[in-house]
Amino acid sequence: MQLSTILKPEAVKVVSSASSKKRLLHDLGDLAASAHGIDPARAVxxxxxxxxxxxxxxGHGVALPHARIEDxxxxVGVFILLEKPVDFDAVDRQPVDIIFGLFAPETAGxxxxxxxALVSRTLREQSICKKLRANxxxxxxxxxxxEAQTVQAA
Known part of the structure; x- marks a missing residue:
């Protein structure tokens, strides 16, 4: 599996700020709707x-919200880079600015x-996160x- 199979270019967005974790989850739902046709209310x-x-x-400013969606x-994935980090109840109590949301079928074990695991491995690389935050x-x-994954696989 490669990130390019679950993430489309139109599923990547930069958001200036989110007022809360809940608002950020709504932003992820809206992005999932526009990029993948998922019902936004259902996604949220x-x-x-x-x-x-x-x-x-x-931790380290990264969140990986994920959920199963019927039908x-x-x-599929969506990615948001926040210009201003938001509190996300992270394990290290640090606010997050890199958010990769995953949506899977109910039956996808x-x-x-x-x-x-793929997304987690990719975003565990501090060099990748640094590049993301710089763009x-x-x-x-x-x-x-x-491309990060292609380089890792080589």
Whole structure:
């Protein structure tokens, strides 16, 4: 699995700021709707439900919110870079500015976990996060994310 199979260029966005974690989840839902045709209310509800199980802020300014969506056919992703970090109840209590949301079909067992592991591995690389934070162009962010994996695999 490659990031380019779950993330489309139109699913990458720079947002100047989000007033709260809840607002950010709504932004992710809106992006999932425009890029992948997912019902935004359903996406937000699923993300919020998942957050009640435990926060998806993994530390170092990175959050990986994810949820399962009924009737979705493939695992898909959305990416938001915040210009101003927001509190996300992260494990290290640091605000987040790099957010990669994943949506998986209800029935996607191992595929969902593979996608989550792939995104987690990619965003664990501090050099990649540094490059992401240094760019405010969505196309450049997409390239950094999708090329990072190719370089890692080589």
């Amino acid at each position: 509800e699923a993300l919020m439900e998942r957050e009640t199980l435990g926060p998806t802020g993994v 979705l056919e493939d695992v 191992v595929e969902h976990l593979k996608a989550l 405010a162009d969505a196309q450049t962010l997409y390239t950094i994310l999708t």
